[in-house]
Amino acid sequence: xxxxxxxxxxxxxxxxxxxxxxxxxxxxxxxxxxxxxxxxxxxxxxxxxxxxxxxxxxxxxxxxxxxxxxxxxxxxxxxxxxxxxxxxxxxxxxxxxxxxxxxxxxxxxxxxxxxxxxxxxxxxxxxxxxxxxxxxxxxxxxxxxxxxxxxxxxxxxxxxxxxxxxxxxxxxxxxxxxxxxxxxxxxxxxxxxxxxxxxxxxxxxxxxxxxxxxxxxxxxxxxxxxxxxxxxxxxxxxxxxx
Amino acid sequence: xxxxxxxxxxxxxxxxxxxxxxxxxxxxxxxxxxxxxxxxxxxxxxxxxxxxxxxxxxxxxxxxxxxxxxxxxxxxxxxxxxxxxxxxxxxxxxxxxxxxxxxxxxxxxxxxxxxxxxxxxxxxxxxxxxxxxxxxxxxxxxxxxxxxxxxxxxxxxxxxxxxxxxxxxxxxxxxxxxxxxxxxxxxxxxxxxxxxxxxxxxxxxxxxxxxxxxxxxxxxxxxxxxxxxxxxxxxxxxxxxxxxxxxxxxxxxxxxxxxxxxxxxxxxxxxxxxxxxxxxxxxxxxxxxxxxxxxxxxxxxxxxxxxxxxxxxxxxxxxxxxxx
Numbered sequence: 216x217x218x219x220x221x222x223x224x225x226x227x228x229x230x231x232x233x234x235x236x237x238x239x240x241x242x243x244x245x246x247x248x249x250x251x252x253x254x255x256x257x258x259x260x261x262x263x264x265x266x267x268x269x270x271x272x273x274x275x276x277x278x279x280x281x282x283x284x285x286x287x288x289x290x291x292x293x294x295x296x297x298x299x300x301x302x303x304x305x306x307x308x309x310x311x312x313x314x315x316x317x318x319x320x321x322x323x324x325x326x327x328x329x330x331x332x333x334x335x336x337x338x339x340x341x342x343x344x345x346x347x348x349x350x351x352x353x354x355x356x357x358x359x360x361x362x363x364x365x366x367x368x369x370x371x372x373x374x375x376x377x378x379x380x381x382x383x384x385x386x387x388x389x390x391x392x393x394x395x396x397x398x399x400x401x402x403x404x405x406x407x408x409x410x411x412x413x414x415x416x417x418x419x420x421x422x423x424x425x426x427x428x429x430x431x432x433x434x435x436x437x438x439x440x441x442x443x444x445x446x447x448x449x450x451x452x453x454x455x456x457x
Numbered sequence: 458x459x460x461x462x463x464x465x466x467x468x469x470x471x472x473x474x475x476x477x478x479x480x481x482x483x484x485x486x487x488x489x490x491x492x493x494x495x496x497x498x499x500x501x502x503x504x505x506x507x508x509x510x511x512x513x514x515x516x517x518x519x520x521x522x523x524x525x526x527x528x529x530x531x532x533x534x535x536x537x538x539x540x541x542x543x544x545x546x547x548x549x550x551x552x553x554x555x556x557x558x559x560x561x562x563x564x565x566x567x568x569x570x571x572x573x574x575x576x577x578x579x580x581x582x583x584x585x586x587x588x589x590x591x592x593x594x595x596x597x598x599x600x601x602x603x604x605x606x607x608x609x610x611x612x613x614x615x616x617x618x619x620x621x622x623x624x625x626x627x628x629x630x631x632x633x634x635x636x637x638x639x640x641x642x643x644x645x646x647x648x649x650x651x652x653x654x655x656x657x658x659x660x661x662x663x664x665x666x667x668x669x670x671x672x673x674x675x676x677x678x679x680x681x682x683x684x685x686x687x688x689x690x691x692x693x694x695x696x697x698x699x700x701x702x703x704x705x706x707x708x709x710x711x712x713x714x715x716x717x718x719x720x721x722x723x724x725x726x727x728x729x730x731x732x733x734x735x736x737x738x739x740x741x742x743x744x745x746x747x748x749x750x751x752x753x754x755x756x757x758x759x760x761x762x763x764x765x766x767x768x769x770x771x772x773x774x775x776x777x778x779x780x781x
Binding site: 274275276295296297300301306308312314315316317321322324325326328371375 | 657660661663664667668670671672673674675676677678679
């Protein structure tokens with residue numbers, strides 16, 4: 216194993232030996248990770264390695280059978296999802312999870328939490344990042360293109376002053392040029408928020424990531440600095456097939 | 458245009474019975490059909506939101522309808538026996554009796570609905586088979602309670618004088634109470650639509666109907682909203698119960714069960730979770746029931762099943778279904 220990432224900044228999110236079942240299936244069999252403050256941590260791994268399940272467990276949609284999840288040092292496993300996200304976590308699910316029958320504006324408004332009056336003031340910043348959303352503000356979200364839907368989903372998680380964003384496979388199904396736009400937008404956001412990213416697209420993952428965690432068969436098998444992984448061809452080939 | 462298409466097609470279809478009857482009969486049947494449709498809509502509106510938001514199949518919804526009818530019946534009986542508010546030739550007193558009956562029925566139904574949701578429905582979220590069994594069980598209990606309190610037999614609902622009889626509009630006889638029911642139905646529809654489109658609670662409920670999981674990870678306690686929707690749906694069922702009791706001038710312990718069948722047909726035709734779909738579906742069911750009952754009495758119930766099958770063949774998610 217490579218050495219621990221140096222603890223330059225304390226971890227915002229700590230996941231410790233997580234075990235999660237879906238029905239009878241033991242999906243997570245010991246996932247551990249730490250997301251450093253103000254960094255982008257990428258979760259890598261093949262299909263079925265447990266990346267999405269890890270995200271869904273952190274955010275409370277799945278209950279872990281064992282293990283611990285701490286956000287800013289506070290245990291959050293066992294809390295319902297609506298309490299977990301109110302602590303300052305934004306979630307961008309796989310497949311975007313936008314409300315297709317609602318307008319773009321309504322999608323953003325439904326995400327604004329009452330206790331964050333500054334949410335409305337964040338809109339100009341969001342529209343600067345994603346100009347298309349302002350243009351189609353009154354359009355039904357279901358009529359947006361795939362890339363715009365993804366932008367809406369990210370914007371929705373960013374509309375509250377969250378300290379952590381969990382983003383699950385944002386590039387999935389998008390054209391390369393759209394992915395480039397997304398990378399640019401996320402580059403800009405990473406100065407303002409800590410990000411935990413699941414990404415299969417290695418180019419995107421390596422462009423954005425500071426740290427990485429490698430999952431295989433529901434376990435954390437490797438972690439380290441992204442720059443080191445980029446040059447570790449043996450490791451990439453073994454676990455990612457790239 | 459795509460949203461208007463089903464409405465236009467339906468409207469055209471419902472002019473068809475004119476070929477088989479004279480215009481006066483047609484108007485009378487249409488008013489009766491619209492009224493019946495509006496009353497079914499009151500039951501279906503709650504049902505569709507309860508199913509849409511939490512995937513809960515609530516077969517006890519019909520029992521709330523019956524309870525509403527009986528509470529309204531008791532209040533109307535009391536007010537009429539004490540002060541003669543139904544028999545009095547006074548519009549304000551008559552309206553007051555109707556309003557008091559409705560209010561009492563809704564208050565009781567909200568209490569009963571919240572109790573049902575907390576005790577019976579909450580433990581079986583996400584498990585349809587259990588929901589069907591336990592809410593059917595609850596229906597039996599609630600209906601037996603009605604038989605214990607009010608007796609097993611049909612009783613005559615007092616109808617205020619103002620709402621009895623008919624108006625003669627250009628030689629066409631228009632019964633009064635159905636018109637009242639239609640007006641009330643329109644008001645309720647507008648009220649629900651405004652709540653859903655203009656308020657924050659409405660926004661969250663609409664989003665939750667589309668994707669309940671996502672609404673939770675946006676920080677909203679979906680259970681709290683669901684309890685409110687359940688309570689509101691119960692109140693609407695009770696309102697439907699009182700109105701139906703006056704419409705049919707009687708109350709029976711099993712009246713809710715019959716309405717529930719119509720309401721489920723309507724919810725499926727309209728699309729799960731869509732209030733506008735329910736309104737349209739209810740009007741389709743109410744009108745076709747009345748036309749067919751006049752032309753081919755034996756086919757009256759069958760026609761609604763046939764319409765449901767046809768619509769599901771053409772649009773498997775119903776007229777306005779989100780298709781989740």
